[in-house]
Amino acid sequence: MGAINELLNYAQKAWGKEVKQIVESIKLREPFEILVGTVLSQNTNDKNSSIAFMRLKKLTEITPLGIIRVKEEELAKALRVAGLYRERSKRLKELARIIVERYNGDLTWIKCLPLEEARKRLLELPGVGYKTADILLAFYGGRPVLPVDTHIRRIAIRLGYASSKDGYEKIRRALENEIAPEMRIYAHLLLIRFGRNICKARKPLCDVCPITAFCKHFNARAT
DNA sequence: CTCCGGGAAA
C-alpha cells in the first residue's frame, strides 16, 4: 500500500460523503457551465469564485451566447469579488466567442473525440490551460484523467512522487499510476481537501497527518 | 519570471 492510497483512505473517511455529492452535482452540469466555473476558480479561493459564479448567473444565462450578450463592464462587475476580474471578463467573452465561432457553441466533442485530440482542442481555447482542460475531460467527458491543481502538485512533491522541477504532465502521470481510472475524479477532490486542511502550503499539520512515515518533506525536516 | 486582484486570516 503506497502513501497515496493511505492518504485517500484517510481523506475518504473525513470528506468522502461531501465529495461524492459534489462529483454527482458537477456531472449534471452543462460543459460550458463547468468551464466557466473552472475559469472563475483559477488562482482564486472557492468561496469567492462561487460568489462570482452566482452573481454571473443572476446577470445572464451561463451559455456562450449569454456571455456574448452581456456587456464586458457588467461581466467585470459580477466577477470582481473573485479578483483578476478585468482579465477574466475579457477572456470569458473571448472564450465564449471562440466556442460559438469554432464549435457553434457546442462542447459535446469533449465526450466523443479521442482523449488526446479533445485535450488538444481544449488547450487551444483562451484561458484554458492543463488544469482547466483536465477538469472538463474528467468531470464532463468522463475521461480517466487526474486534474492536478496546486494542492495536488504540492502533495505529490512532498510525498516524493514528483520533483518540484517536473511539469504538469509528468506529475499527472506519476499520480495516475497510483490511482485506478474510475477513482480519479473522486481522488482529485479528496486530495484537494487533504491539501487544504492537512498538507497545507504553510504550517502543514504534520502532527495529525496519517502518512508522515511516507513523507519526504516531513522526514527531511525531522532529521 | 511577472502580472493579474479580491477577500480573509494572521
Next chain:
DNA sequence: TTTCCTGGAG
C-alpha cells in the same frame, strides 16, 4: 499591515 489563497498568458 502583511501574507495567503489560487492558473494562465505575455
